[in-house]
Amino acid sequence: MAKKPTLRDVSEATGLSSYTVSRALSNGPDVSAASRKLVLKAARELGYVPNRAAQELRKKSRSSVAVITASTSNYYYLDLMKGVQRVLRVSGRNAVVADIAAEGVYTPEVEDAIVQDLIQSRTAGIITTLTLSSENVKLLESWDIPVVFVDSAPPEDATQVPSILTDNYAASMKAGAHLARHGYTDWLFLAYPGRWSTRAERERGLQEAATKHGAALRVLETENDSDSACKTLSSYLNTPGRTLPRAIIAGNNPLLHGVLTALKQREIVVPTQVALMAFDEFAWAPLLDPPLTVVDEDSESIGVLAAQTLTRILDGQLEAERRGDPPVPSYRPEDRREVNADLIVRQSCGC
Amino acid sequence: MAKKPTLRDVSEATGLSSYTVSRALSNGPDVSAASRKLVLKAARELGYVPNRAAQELRKKSRSSVAVITASTSNYYYLDLMKGVQRVLRVSGRNAVVADIAAEGVYTPEVEDAIVQDLIQSRTAGIITTLTLSSENVKLLESWDIPVVFVDSAPPEDATQVPSILTDNYAASMKAGAHLARHGYTDWLFLAYPGRWSTRAERERGLQEAATKHGAALRVLETENDSDSACKTLSSYLNTPGRTLPRAIIAGNNPLLHGVLTALKQREIVVPTQVALMAFDEFAWAPLLDPPLTVVDEDSESIGVLAAQTLTRILDGQLEAERRGDPPVPSYRPEDRREVNADLIVRQSCGC
DNA sequence: GCCTGCTTTCTAATCGTTTAGGTTTAGGTT
DNA sequence: AACCTAAACCTAAACGATTAGAAAGCAGGC
16 A cells, blocks of 8 residues: 555545544544444545554553563463453453563563563553562652562562562472472472572472471572573483482473473483472373472462452553542552462372 | 653753754764763663654654464464564564464454554564465555465465465375374374364375375364363264274364373373374473374474565565655565475374 | 865654544524 | 523644754865
8 A cells, every 4th residue: 555544534535523533433422423434434445544653652541561471481471371361351451471581591681671662662561470670660660660570579679569479488388298298308409590589489498398307408400491401400410429319399390391301311210210390280281291290370360360450550540640640550568469379299299 | 750751851951952862862873972972871860761652653664573373372383483583583673472362262353353453553564373364464465564474374365475384285194104104094183173274284184195095084173272172072082882093183282282181081091092193393292191293393493484584575665665665565486485394203103 | 265065963844643622513491 | 582501523732753954063175
């Protein structure tokens, strides 16, 4: 098409002013049924499609929410998104995902760039699975963009910011207790870096369980992807004098994948030679060899909770703006929530 | 923040005009080093962040491309995205995914709504894994938005539109030949709906192989998600007088999940009672019980190819626009490409 | 002193919408 | 006839950036 039709073209075609056309197209008041029909017909015939950029520039209300994730190949995020989408859809907003570790590794520079980008596009609100830097949280706050933390905790000085966290400490205790019941006393926790705040809680819970039940816990840290996990575990087991632990706990889904491939390469059988447990339930867990015992966070309902909290805040901002007040996000104490996680016992633990 | 700083604020703070400020911030020419430094400093101090909507409205060049998928839980798309992202990143564009079957089911209305939405946001280009309606392809064309089809074929009357397709016919023949070599003569193909054009090719290849090797092929259609697949297969096997086939071929990744859960429920063991094969390789395939024989499309490199084709077209449009020509996408015959798929033989087929 | 050419800067129009505030019109009341 | 009301519509000013086109400043050459 040589020239894309604009509102003005529709206006000229119908003989009505841009005001009336705009109202007609957005189903607003102050338009007669006859005019509305006329406008819609002309718009269709001309192939008019409104320009989102112009709309957003003019009206202040933004409508899309961003979900910040690290490594989309983690099943946890897929379920989370499902929950988020379901809630946002009904309030007419939409979610986009911003993958902060798209290339596999996290860097503070990428974090800054993504936050910068989200401000540029005047995102309505943010749900983040990563602990953002204190500076970035403040920056977003200064732009009146509400943030909800899921899975990862907010930075320490952001005491008001909402969060939906899992009680990873309790969950890890449960996991440890189960291992102890099997009589295993030699555990290895393969962990992602401490940048994700769940890491510390999970380690703390396992440690507590270990000392309580007289077991020994070793912690092995790796980058947050399958390949690194596989290599880290392999080279750990390769170092002479190292004994195979009786039980391995994989810190999350990609790490589990790394562990399983490493074990398969060395033909170590689960659970007879090593017991295996992992954090984060996912669709293929029951179909693995052997079916996997996991700590289940129910990430979909966490997504629902997070999205509900965010929509409430966003609606509050809209309301304030209509009153003429500044649209500062209002956080409530009950927006800081902690949910439980359960152990789904299958066979990889030895059951 | 009470009032968000705009370019104008930076301009007033520095005493320079908006022109100079704009140039300085976008690293353009025509601005002295001293002014540039001054502007950057002021911008930082004020906490200025450019308004994307205003930028996009003013300059014509759009920079984000959309990938249309159906059901993000299909691993195929994750790998595809990885390839797409990698290519786009270097040309300074970014990819967003538009999930057309977010709620699980596809409807033409959702397709229309998504296309409408992509035009509204003046998306630079589209990579789609779904055969769009002929009308939508024409609509996008009239807005000069180039489209590249991957996996699914373009509608029949869109003879110019680029596409990266897999030779599913040949791949299915290979798969069938392998089943025949095992001596299986009774095959069941669990297929997603024909809306995805690969369905027909895959069925045709399997059918051809079946007749060639004297086997019988039954085709069972199901909706394109795990749950439906599980239910469909279960009720198929439940109908009295139905015998268990000797081999099952799952049409794609979610369907495979459905098949495995259905088989597990009825305690049918693979591969001794039924052999199993599936389309689309994915990370967990080697770790399933038993390790899965799959047809591998190498979706990551398909993503790379698609993104390369699209960037070439987009660059061409930019070039044309600079010359003052209309930015119609120019398609080349070699943009219609077909890639091969291989069989990755593991153990679920009986090997 | 005038002209030329170069760099740096400014002015003002523009992109395509929405909307505050005002005006017209039709119809009803008194 | 004079006045009022509400619905329907219009005019024109935003929103916040980019960018032609014009202009100012400066150096060097004649």
